Amino acid sequence: MRMRPRIVRSGAVPITPATRPATRRKRGLLTKVAVLTAGTAMSFGVAAPAQAEHDVAAMALPSANMEAVLKAAQIDPRRAGTELTPGSKASVVLVEEALTARGLLDGKYVDGHFGTATISAYAAYQRSLGYSGIDASGLPGPTSLQKLGSQRYTVTNVVSAGSRVTYHGRTMNTRTKAMLVEAERLLGRQLSVTQGSYNPGGVGGSAGTHDGGGALDLSVQGMTSGTRTDVVRKLRNVGFAAWLRTPAQGNWAYHIHAIAVNDPDQSSAAQHQAGDYYLGYNGLANRARDDGPQVTKVTWEEYKRG
Incomplete structure (x- = not known):
């Protein structure tokens, strides 16, 4: 009786005794990579899946430069017009957007100019945190700036007065x-x-x-x-x-x-x-x-x- 030739679908690779070991080795390697655990990740000095997701999320947030924000908060309220302090616009806009999201600042003031309206809004935010006196002057401090930016921006170039x-x-x-x-x-x-x-x-x-x-x-x-x-x-x-x-x-x-x-x-x-x-x-x-x-x-x- 004559044997029928085996039909191989287009694009498929026929499994033969010669190819089977390589295929198994490849599948085994894929399996090992897929089941990388937190323990093995730590041993190799790489981020585990959950930590990696957290890091990616943090990296996705824009950054507010505290040095630039502070400088603008001192200079802009003293200007006759609405000029911007050089290098501060992007960071100030992030702060203003966060204040607007909390209902403390009218959206028309989200312009990168840390003027009197933004100062007043930031002071109101500081009071909402329980601050008073010089701690609620509208001048951003490291703690209030970071809290305001939670899940919105990260704070870089942090300035601390110290003790x-x-x-x-x-x-x-x-x-x-x-x-x-x-x-x-x-x-x-x-x-x-x-x-x-x-x-x-x-x-x-x-x-x-x-x-x-x-x-x-x-x-x-x-x-x-x-x-x-x-x-x-x-x-x-x-x-x-x-x-x-x-x-x-x-x-x-x-x-x-x-x-x-x-x-x-x-x-x-x-x-x-x-x-x-x-x-x-x-x-x-x-x-x-x-x-x-x-x-x-x-x-x-x-x-x-x-």
């Missing part, structure tokens, strides 16, 4: 202290602090600038005019908005007033002074032109990056 410490006999935060220490290093001398930070109502002429963090008054006793200017310049070099104050400007003696730019603990008054500094003003109520030495304006974080 409160005593330096030269005055209270300030660790970020401000580090800035002052660096300025002293550049000057080759130590400075005398006459008023520190977190001093609400301490000096009437301060108009609330020292109520929060990042604010210092420095003595200029015994300094020549050139030395005073050099001190202001070095303070500006490391990220302070700094000016020489004179008796002709107000009811005070000669001293240097300094605000740490981008300090998230600033009072509203200090926040306004930092913004005015960037816009070329003297930080006083008359908003006269800046009379200090001209430098490239930087934050402390920018200075450290060189």
